Amino acid sequence: MKLYFSPGACSLSPHIVLNEAGLPYELVRVDLKSKMTEGGDDFRRVSPKGYVPVLRLDNGEILTEGTAIVQYLADLRPETRLAPPAGTLERYRLQEWLNFIATEIHKPFSPFFNPQTPETQRESQKQRLGERFGLVVASLDGHDYLMPQGFTVADAYLYTVLAWAPGVGLSLDPWPALRSYMERVQKRPGVAAALAKERAVKKGG
Ligand SMILES: N[C@@H](CCC(=O)N[C@@H](CS)C(=O)NCC(=O)O)C(=O)O
Incomplete structure (x- = not known):
């Protein structure tokens, strides 16, 4: 491949x-x-x-x-076990995460990569992303990864998009659970x- x-x-x-x-x-x-x-x-x-x-x-x-x-x-x-078996409720839970990451986190980062985006829009996007980060933190409570079974493809995707945050001026400091999540994920070989x-x-x- x-x-x-x-x-x-x-x-x-x-x-x-x-x-x-x-x-x-x-x-x-x-x-x-x-x-x-x-x-x-x-x-x-x-x-x-x-x-x-x-x-x-x-x-x-x-x-x-x-x-x-x-x-x-x-x-x-x-x-x-990077994804639960197709047809199980757990698989739909994984797809729920993948779609959330794609539409609520990944795409809202796009304006930051466009130099034409005005500052006011950048600030409102930061606030919107911050609200989504809060939802992720609440779900991570007591878990190392998004799904109870352990590391899945949803973590690979979440890690990837959260890694953009500091580069666009969006510090993860207000969400210590996300910072420790990122550290945990990036230690995986x-x-x-x-x-x-x-x-x-x-x-x-
Ligand atoms: N819907 C696509 C979006 C992929 C996407 O946004 N790719 C970006 C990089 S993160 C890209 O290649 N952008 C270049 C372009 O759109 O011209 C997916 O989820 O795979």
Whole structure:
């Protein structure tokens, strides 16, 4: 399998899951501005959506949308318990988290990455995200991870998007439980390896 990614982007989530699942994969870096891959291919010919993450399966099929990709990967290795079995209530709980992270945390970060966004909108977005962070903290109460079973693909995704907060001027200090959650997640070997790889790629230019 090939994961099309950009260092530090939301493609970090499936990158973490590939490691946690112990699956073999190749990484293909994408320049999100030029829409070119590191090999000089037009990324829009890989996926007309033009955004990462994109997974190319060994049979050549293309899978997009982070929440679908991470569940696909988890289901390849059910014994790693990165996702509860399909059809169970627990699986819908996982999907509840994935959708919450995608729509209530991931996308509300988007205005911060647009230099045209006015300061007033940035402040209101910070407040909105803060309210969502409060909901996450309440759910984490007494748990190491989002789901009672332990680390799942939802944690890979939550970690990825929360890691953007300090860079956009949104300190996690008011939510100590989130800070300790981030520290806990990034100590996992699969997470640490993905972070080290993406930092090295970014440093290399
Ligand atoms: N709906 C997509 C959104 C993915 C997304 O927002 N990707 C960003 C990076 S975090 C991107 O590639 N942006 C470049 C662009 O949209 O041109 C998903 O959930 O996978």
